[in-house]
Amino acid sequence: MKIPVRQVPVSDTKSLLATATSKYPDESLAEITVDTAIVAFTHSRKTYIREADLVKYSVPADELEMRMSFFRLNDEPVKALNFLNDWGRWLPHRNFVTIRELLELQHSVREALMESPTAWLSSHYSDLPAARSRSANVPYFKVLTDSCQIAIRVTSTIDLMREMKFRVCARPDCQIPFPVTSKHSRSYCTQYCAHLESVRRSRRRIAQRSG
Ligand SMILES: [Zn+2]
Structure with missing residues (x-):
């Protein structure tokens, strides 16, 4: 499994990058990774892109309720696993997610809703997924997804643009x-x-x- 460098705990990133120029990269990498436990969750479900398939192979869920359970996650792997089993895949095209990514997004959503939306709205978090969101009928705007990450991001972006207040x-x-x-x-x-x-x-x- 390939893990992006930014998912490695911060104290190890430097030495990990150093292995790229090392004479014996595999040995150096083995030394570092032996102490680095990366908690990740994988799944083997197919990715659906077509709207008809998304509707056929998923069940409707309340995104606000999902974001509430997302806020309850901490560094306990079993909680993250239960969350993913309850609500579904994290990303559309990638079949794994690390616990660190979950907590990073949780921190950013919290900061955006409770403190300042600036960092959120100017980052990739507020990008809309490349999907058709306009509809000829009510609701005129919708984002259909079976990805928890996208649902949380879009819901939070809409809340921030509506200037909703949170406590x-x-x-x-x-x-x-x-x-x-x-x-x-x-x-x-x-x-x-x-x-x-x-x-x-x-x-x-x-x-x-x-x-
Ligand atoms: Zn409460």
Whole structure:
């Protein structure tokens, strides 16, 4: 499996590039890679390009819900694996993704939604995939994809262009960004987090009373 150099953990990139000019590149490479664990996930599914095939071989999914579960990923490989098994391929043409790539995109989306959209909108992240997005009927604009990466990127770009406001969930062990959609300000990303925090508050009150 070929892994792009930029996917190698940062401290090793320099020595990896040095192997390109080394007299014994294979030996040098073996030395470096022996300590470099790159966590990657592969799949063997076919790539579909035609709209009819995409519709036939995939199931509709809620991209906002998907982005929420994407925000919950951390460096635990099992979480990333479950995410990919639940939601599907990462990219259309490549059959693998590293955990580092997932977390890099997660960091960039978070920064764009919560801090400043400038870096995002001026980078390749805001490129639309080369697919027909205009339609003669409602919805006039659509991007059909079975790639999680594209769905997350397009959804986030549209949110940024609409200047949607996001806030961070108030549950300390959640803290994922969620859209502010109504005037009544919500503090939690989901009913689940709101409920969990209210249970915790009442437990604290009981503990205080009895203590
Ligand atoms: Zn939450």
